[in-house]
Amino acid sequence: MRNKTFPILAMVLMLVVAACTPASTSPSASGSAEPSESEVAVTSPDASAAPTDAPAAPCAAESSQEDPIMEGVEEGAEISFWTYFLSPTFDEFIQCTIARYEEAYPGVTVNWEDHQATYLDDYRNSINSDTQPDVANLSNNEGWVREFAQAGALLDLTENAPQEIIDQYFPNLFADNLVDDHSFQFPWYQSIAVELINTRIYEDAGLDPAEFPTAIDELPELCQTIKDETGTLCDIRLTVTDYLSQMTYEGGVDVMNEDQTEFTFDSPEAVEWLQMYVDMVDAGTVDTDALTTALDRVALLIFSAGQAAFYQTGPQLIRVVKDNNPDLYENLALAPLPLGKSGVTQPTSMAISVKSDTEFPNASMALAAFFTGPRAMLDFAKIVPIYPSTPAAFDDPFFSEEPELIEDSARPLAREIIENQQNILPPIPEKADVNDIVRQAVESALFADVPAQEALSNAVDQANALIR
C-alpha cells in the first residue's frame, strides 16, 4: 500500500506543479521567453509591448492614408511572410492588412507565420534548409538586415524596388544598414527611446524631472546624487549585444578607420567612454545586474518595481509599468534621451525584407511595401505607441492631437525625432565576434580592474587579427 501511495502522490504533485508553473513564473518567464534582441534593439511592439486590451478592429476602419500599389505583381503568386513576436496581440491588424493586400492583388495568397523567441535561429535555419520566407520582418538595430544582406540572402531593394515605393519612406530610414550603398529593407515601425522617470525617487533626491540631463556625461553625477540622497542605484544598461554602437553614439567613438580596414576603438574618446562606466561601477552607483544584462526586461522590471529613479526605454513599454505598478504609473514623467558625444540618436527600427531568390519578387516587394506603407503604419500606430517610417502617415490628425496618456506624449514630436535619427555606425566586419571581444574587454575593465586603455587596446588587437 505504501508503495502505491508514493507514485500517486508524486503524480498529483506533478500535475499541480505543471498547472501552477506558468502562472507563478509569468513576469520573468515572459522576459526570458522574449529574446533580448527585440527589447534591446527596437523596444518593439512585441509581446512585451503589446496592449492587453485588444484594439478595435482595424479592418473596418476608414483611413486618411492609401495603401501603396505596385505594377507587375505575379498572378497566382503564393508568398510566405514571417513576423517577429506580433501574434496574438496584433493578429487582427496583420490579418486585415493581408486581406486588403489580397484584395488589391486578386489571386495572390499570403501565408503568414509569427515566430517568437527562436526567430533568429528559425530564420537562419530556413536559409540553410531552403525554406526561407519570401518576406520577413527583420531588425535593423540588431544588425539582422545587414547580416543576411551580406550573406546574399536578401533582395537588393535599391536595385529592384520601384522609385515611388522607395520615396514613401524617410530617406534616412531607407538608408539604414546599407550594404555597398544599397538598401535591403523597407523600414517598418519605429520606436523612440525616452527616459522614464520615477518622480518620487527623483524628487526625494532633490532633483527636478523637468531638468533631466541632456548629455550622457552628466549621468555619473546624477547617479551619485541619487545614491547619496535615496540609496537607490541607477538602472542603466550597456548594450551587451552591440557595444560598438553604444560607444559610437554615446562616446562619439570612431570604431574603425576611414578605410574600414582597422578597428580604432581604443582612442581617447573610447577610453573616456569606458572610464565613465568604470567610475560608476567603482562608485557603486549603478545596478550591475541591469548594467550587464542581455535582457531589457530585467532592467525594466527593476524600474517598474519602483526600485530605480529613471530608465531608458520605448514609450510602448510604459504599459509594463502600468500593469505591474499602477502607483508608479501615477508618478511617471518622461524626458528626452540625453545625447551622447555623437550628437545624434540611432534609428530604432524594425524592417521588412525580401528573399533574394524569391520566385515572386514583385508580389513579395508589394507585400513588404503594403505593410510598411502609410495606411498600414497609421493603423498600427493607432493600436500601439510605435511610429511610422513614412512621412505621409504623419499627416493624419492623429499625430497632431494633444495626447492624453503619458505613453503617447512623444507622439507630436515623433516625426521630427525620427527624421533626424541617423545610423552613423559603419558596417562592421565579423560584428558578432568583435562585439564579444569588446564585451570581454569592457567586463575586464569594469570587474577585474584592468585599465580601460589596456582593455580596449588588447581588444583592438584581437579584433584586427580577426579581419586581417
Place this chain on the structure above:
Amino acid sequence: MTRRFTLTPYLFLAPALALVATFVIYPIAAVAFYSFTDFDIITAPEWVGTDNYRRLIADPTFWKALTNSAVYLIVTPTIIVLSIMLAIVVNRRLRGISLFRALYFVPAVSGSIAIGISWRWIFERNGLLNSALISMGLLSEPVQWLTDPDYVLPIAMLLTVWAGVGYYAVIFLAGLQNIPDELYDAARIDGCNRFQKHWHVSLPGLRPQIVFVAVISSLAALKVFDEIYVLTNHTGGVLESGTTIVFYLWRQAFVLSNAGYASAIAIALLLATLVFSIGLIRVLERGDAT
C-alpha cells in the same frame, strides 16, 4: 558447426536502429564534419581542416569554460551524499512519509527555467537573500550576488544540488528498500550503532545505485546549461564566471553564428565526457570488485 543467418532478429532491431542512426549517429557524424568547416548556418560550410581545433587549444575562454565545467563536477559527490542521507531519512514507516517523499521530488518535476527564475529572485539585489541578511543586520547594503564573479558558479551549483537531490534520493530509496532487513538485524546484533549500520550495510548495498548516480549526475554536471542561462540572464556571467562548456558551445553556435567552431567544442565535450565516464565507471567497478 555452421551458424545460420536469420533475418528475424534484425527486423526486430531495425526500427530502433533506424531511430538511433537518424537521431544519434547521423547528428554526431554531422557535427564531426562541421567541426572541420567554417560554418555560419546561413551559408554553405567551407572546409578549414583542423583550424577550429587549433583555435580551441589557443582559446582562453574555452579553457575557462572547461575549468568551470570541471569545477561543476563537485556537485556529484555532494548530490550523492545528500541524496543518500535524504533517502535514509525518508526510508521509514511513519505516518505521512509518502507526502514528504513526494515533496522532496517536486524540484525534479519542476521546469529548470522556472527554478532558475525563482533563484534569480532570491539572489537579486532586491531579492530574498539580501532582504533577509539586511534585516538580520548581517549586511549593511545589498550584495549583487549574480554579477560578482566569485558567486555565480557556486550559486548555480547550489541550485543544481537543490534541484537534483530529491530525484536521486528516489533512486537511493529504491536501493535501500531492496536491502534485506536481516542484514540490519545482524549488524545490530554485532553491536553497530545507527551510523555504523548505514556505513557497513546501506552503503555497500547501494553501490550499484551510487555508480549509476555518479555517472548520470556527472554527465548532467558536464552538460549544465539551463541554470547558467537563466541565472546570468543569458550572458554566462561577468568575466565568464559562469560560462560552462555547453553554455560556451551555445554562445558560439547561436549568438556568434560560429557553428563550425561550436561543433569542434561539441566534439571536444564528447571526447571529454567519454573519457570521464569510462574512467569513472572503471574506478567505481574496481571498488566493487575489491
